[in-house]
Amino acid sequence: MKLATLKTGTRDGKLIVVSRDLEHAVAASEIAPTLQAALDDWSAKAPRLAQLSALLEDGRAADAFEFDPNRCHAPLPRAYQWADGSAYVNHVELVRRARGAEMPPSFWTDPLMYQGGSDSFIGPRDPILCASEDWGIDLEAEVAVVTDDVPMGIEAGRAGERIRLIMLANDVSLRNLIPGELAKGFGFFQGKPATAFSPVAVTPDELGGAWAGGRVHRPVTVHLNGSLFGQPDAGQDMTFDFPQLIAHAARTRFLAAGTIVGSGTISNLDRSRGSACLAEKRTLEVLETGKASTPFLRFGDRVRIEMLDADGASIFGAIDQEVQRYQPPR
Amino acid sequence: MKLATLKTGTRDGKLIVVSRDLEHAVAASEIAPTLQAALDDWSAKAPRLAQLSALLEDGRAADAFEFDPNRCHAPLPRAYQWADGSAYVNHVELVRRARGAEMPPSFWTDPLMYQGGSDSFIGPRDPILCASEDWGIDLEAEVAVVTDDVPMGIEAGRAGERIRLIMLANDVSLRNLIPGELAKGFGFFQGKPATAFSPVAVTPDELGGAWAGGRVHRPVTVHLNGSLFGQPDAGQDMTFDFPQLIAHAARTRFLAAGTIVGSGTISNLDRSRGSACLAEKRTLEVLETGKASTPFLRFGDRVRIEMLDADGASIFGAIDQEVQRYQPPR
Numbered sequence: 001m002k003l004a005t006l007k008t009g010t011r012d013g014k015l016i017v018v019s020r021d022l023e024h025a026v027a028a029s030e031i032a033p034t035l036q037a038a039l040d041d042w043s044a045k046a047p048r049l050a051q052l053s054a055l056l057e058d059g060r061a062a063d064a065f066e067f068d069p070n071r072c073h074a075p076l077p078r079a080y081q082w083a084d085g086s087a088y089v090n091h092v093e094l095v096r097r098a099r100g101a102e103m104p105p106s107f108w109t110d111p112l113m114y115q116g117g118s119d120s121f122i123g124p125r126d127p128i129l130c131a132s133e134d135w136g137i138d139l140e141a142e143v144a145v146v147t148d149d150v151p152m153g154i155e156a157g158r159a160g161e162r163i164r165l166i167m168l169a170n171d172v173s174l175r176n177l178i179p180g181e182l183a184k185g186f187g188f189f190q191g192k193p194a195t196a197f198s199p200v201a202v203t204p205d206e207l208g209g210a211w212a213g214g215r216v217h218r219p220v221t222v223h224l225n226g227s228l229f230g231q232p233d234a235g236q237d238m239t240f241d242f243p244q245l246i247a248h249a250a251r252t253r254f255l256a257a258g259t260i261v262g263s264g265t266i267s268n269l270d271r272s273r274g275s276a277c278l279a280e281k282r283t284l285e286v287l288e289t290g291k292a293s294t295p296f297l298r299f300g301d302r303v304r305i306e307m308l309d310a311d312g313a314s315i316f317g318a319i320d321q322e323v324q325r326y327q328p329p330r
Numbered sequence: 331m332k333l334a335t336l337k338t339g340t341r342d343g344k345l346i347v348v349s350r351d352l353e354h355a356v357a358a359s360e361i362a363p364t365l366q367a368a369l370d371d372w373s374a375k376a377p378r379l380a381q382l383s384a385l386l387e388d389g390r391a392a393d394a395f396e397f398d399p400n401r402c403h404a405p406l407p408r409a410y411q412w413a414d415g416s417a418y419v420n421h422v423e424l425v426r427r428a429r430g431a432e433m434p435p436s437f438w439t440d441p442l443m444y445q446g447g448s449d450s451f452i453g454p455r456d457p458i459l460c461a462s463e464d465w466g467i468d469l470e471a472e473v474a475v476v477t478d479d480v481p482m483g484i485e486a487g488r489a490g491e492r493i494r495l496i497m498l499a500n501d502v503s504l505r506n507l508i509p510g511e512l513a514k515g516f517g518f519f520q521g522k523p524a525t526a527f528s529p530v531a532v533t534p535d536e537l538g539g540a541w542a543g544g545r546v547h548r549p550v551t552v553h554l555n556g557s558l559f560g561q562p563d564a565g566q567d568m569t570f571d572f573p574q575l576i577a578h579a580a581r582t583r584f585l586a587a588g589t590i591v592g593s594g595t596i597s598n599l600d601r602s603r604g605s606a607c608l609a610e611k612r613t614l615e616v617l618e619t620g621k622a623s624t625p626f627l628r629f630g631d632r633v634r635i636e637m638l639d640a641d642g643a644s645i646f647g648a649i650d651q652e653v654q655r656y657q658p659p660r
Contacts, residue, residue: 040341078586081447081448081449083519107514112515114445119589120583131482131582151658152656155658177582182515182516183434185512186443186444187445187512187517187518188517189443189444248519251520252460256341326483329481329488
């Protein structure tokens with residue numbers, strides 16, 4: 001089934017079930033008011049949501065309405081955890097090489113992961129608000145999964161069972177703030193403003209054969225101001241699969257239901273696929289010509305991130321955002 | 331007023347108002363079922379909670395009962411954000427000196443902060459569960475504040491107005507996992523397991539004159555297995571006050587109501603006050619004798635963290651936890 005959250009003026013919005021073709025939707029309020037409420041009691045709620053989804057597919061759901069991704073929050077407008085991996089290790093190696101840094105061999109066996117802010121995500125059509133273009137505004141197209149409760153110390157071989165939903169993310173990054181921040185040693189904070197997610201989160205079965213080996217085997221398409229920027233395959237070159245990322249996150253603590261685990265920027269060794277973030281393209285330019293020519297995002301730029309199934313239909317709906325200037329309070 | 335959360339078998343527990351002397355309490359369910367619900371609508375809920383608090387102080391609250399911190403969750407059993415500073419910069423400098431590393435001068439002007447996991451905190455009397463003593467289990471006694479919504483880009487001069495509650499934290503750390511983790515460059519993850527908080531969170535006015543300049547001017551007392559380990563003053567040597575920490579966290583993003591911002595391990599230049607974490611004591615030992623003699627926590631050890639007012643009464647109740655072995659699932 002496919003789930004989304006409508007904006008209602010409340011902090012958590014309203015849970016809706018969306019049809020497979022993203023054309024229609026129906027409120028799930030009688031089952032669970034919000035997506036977090038459904039995740040909090042998934043074993044009881046999921047079968048009822050699946051029933052409602054079946055009614056909707058059959059055209060028999062009462063009060064069904066036209067689905068409009070412009071009215072969507074992130075599926076979880078706020079979450080209790082956003083743990084973002086960096087599972088496409090060749091991307092990490094590339095970025096390091098460009099700045100002349102060796103990558104430790106352990107990076108191929110021990111996942112990189114950072115703790116992201118999860119208190120206020122931005123919706124799939126919400127603007128990316130930023131006070132300054134000088135911060136080096138970048139997109140990062142990723143796949144993310146939402147877990148149920150995960151026991152501390154779970155083995156990767158069992159962690160896949162805890163995945164409830166899959167969605168796309170735009171992990172907005174402020175590249176020019178990151179080097180100074182990482183040099184301080186405590187990881188990302190200001191360099192990672194609010195993340196956006198796709199209009200729709202789907203259960204793994206919706207992906208059919210494209211969900212295999214704990215990875216999503218479809219290209220993510222990234223458009224910048226209407227032009228195709230990259231379409232790397234999320235299933236290719238993903239060094240750590242989602243169960244491994246979940247097990248890494250849970251090594252020393254329990255993960256609560258509604259935890260979001262991200263893949264990190266999707267990146268393929270096959271450079272003809274293009275990139276899923278500007279930083280990677282700039283890195284390739286530096287390695288090829290000694291100089292980055294692709295600029296970071298500017299106010300008014302539009303970013304579109306989507307994933308199509310084998311028949312060309314959008315799986316999650318599109319993230320489609322404009323970068324806008326933010327005026328801080330006096 | 332003083333607020334706490336009773337364990338009820340649900341994820342978020344039940345909000346209660348606690349008497350100033352921590353002797354009695356009354357359910358606040360008719361005002362807000364949970365502390366997060368109160369924070370989500372603070373301007374409407376706070377006056378009603380204050381009325382209930384006044385009734386309780388007057389002995390006129392219906393259905394008041396004896397307050398038992400052993401039945402408490404963390405005030406927020408799960409939160410949407412836990413942003414932990416490291417505001418006692420002389421502590422940071424000391425730890426660096428012990429390992430022969432220079433501290434950049436910018437550390438005195440630009441706060442250190444990491445994004446902590448907030449999906450499943452542990453209650454004030456819950457055990458610290460850990461799979462291995464070899465991970466170097468440590469306590470960190472801190473002060474933490476809970477904010478209302480905070481606009482992105484807020485100036486420090488206005489950020490203090492957004493503080494709603496104050497509490498104590500035990501930011502449990504796994505010292506032997508941290509160096510390898512920080513070397514990877516993405517900050518803490520496995521090195522910071524679940525954090526514990528004091529039984530009670532209080533509004534700033536409850537501190538009277540001890541809340542001044544965006545700092546809490548009282549010693550935190552740390553006991554280890556019944557012996558006093560340290561009692562550094564939280565108001566001394568705190569390089570960045572809470573409004574500065576909040577402004578740092580909000581520089582590139584909005585903070586949602588219920589965001590917890592921590593001070594970092596409390597530490598005084600006056601070494602006669604002792605320490606609020608084992609790592610600092612071990613560092614001092616290394617600097618003095620070349621060798622750390624204080625061990626990290628072992629299974630069965632008890633940690634008690636408390637703050638007394640000028641009359642010797644506990645302000646927040648005590649965090650009192652035993653370290654216990656955790657058996658991961660097969």
